[in-house]
Amino acid sequence: MNDIILSTQNGEPVASSRDVAKRFGKEHNHVLRDIKALEEGVSKNGQTPMFFKSEYTHPQNHQKYPMYLMNRDGFSLLAMGFTGKEAVQWKLKYIEAFNQMEKQLAAQHKEQQAVQDANIQSAIDRVIEARKKLDENTAFLDECRKNREDSKAKYMQVKALCGEFKAIYGQHCDTVRTMENVVRGSQSYLTSAIDSLTIVAKGYPFYAALMDSLLDGLPAKKKEE
Known part of the structure; x- marks a missing residue:
């Protein structure tokens, strides 16, 4: 140059x-x-x-x-x-230098923005995946709890078959405990995904609206974890 x-x-x-x-x-x-x-x-x-x-x-x-x-x-x-002939030449050289540097900075910014956008999208995808898995596991846990309560009611009502229903009730209790652990794991995974998204996207104008959209329907406590 x-x-x-x-x-x-x-x-x-x-x-x-x-x-x-x-x-x-x-x-x-x-x-x-x-x-x-x-x-x-x-x-x-x-x-x-x-x-x-x-x-x-x-x-x-x-x-x-x-x-x-x-x-x-x-x-x-x-x-x-x-002023002076040489002054004009140096002014032109400086103008060209500023032009070239601004182009380089613009290109670097564009590359950095592309990487940033990719990182944000990856973090968004992870939150969406974690939210979906949490919703699925929570729904299944609710179903397991309902089955447990149904089997408990039958066990309490039907004395003649209490042994059979007691076993069924026990199985449902085990399933509920297992799913509670699964849901807690899903909540932890979602929290981790949210933390990652916060690191790469917080401060961007769309951040608050994005988080509200991704976490819509979750209890406030879950959102804050």
Whole structure:
């Protein structure tokens, strides 16, 4: 590309006051002075920050000195007063550097968003699967409990066949206990799935509505676990 050096700040490309001073043949302390004056004006007008205080370590004495980082708008505002043939050439190079960096950041953001979307969808699928399994196991547990109560009623009413119905009632009790453990396991799996979804999706605008949709019908205690 060219020999312009940019970095990133708050997700946008920025140039350093040191590099700008070097390219345009300026004293760095003069550039710092101009930036401070511009910064005051920007602040008074309530504009979005364009300049960011920073520092660098001198390679010889290893002391730290102040410098600024500036985004495209900050650079444009600062370089507006730079004149001369070489100044125009460096302005064009900086514009190209900002354009290229912004394209790279946009491409990276797109890739990161694709990965994020895939992770969220995977987490959503896991919650849906866990919710479905919990509903199925809970419904079967309810059926087992009903069967247990029915067999208990018959055991209590039919004395002549009490041994047979007692055995049936015992089997239903065992089934209910087994299914209660299964349902608790399903609830734990759903809680784990919800936690995973929260990690990858919390903070997104759709998060609250998504969780309400996925957990609709569950007791409040289950939702909070």
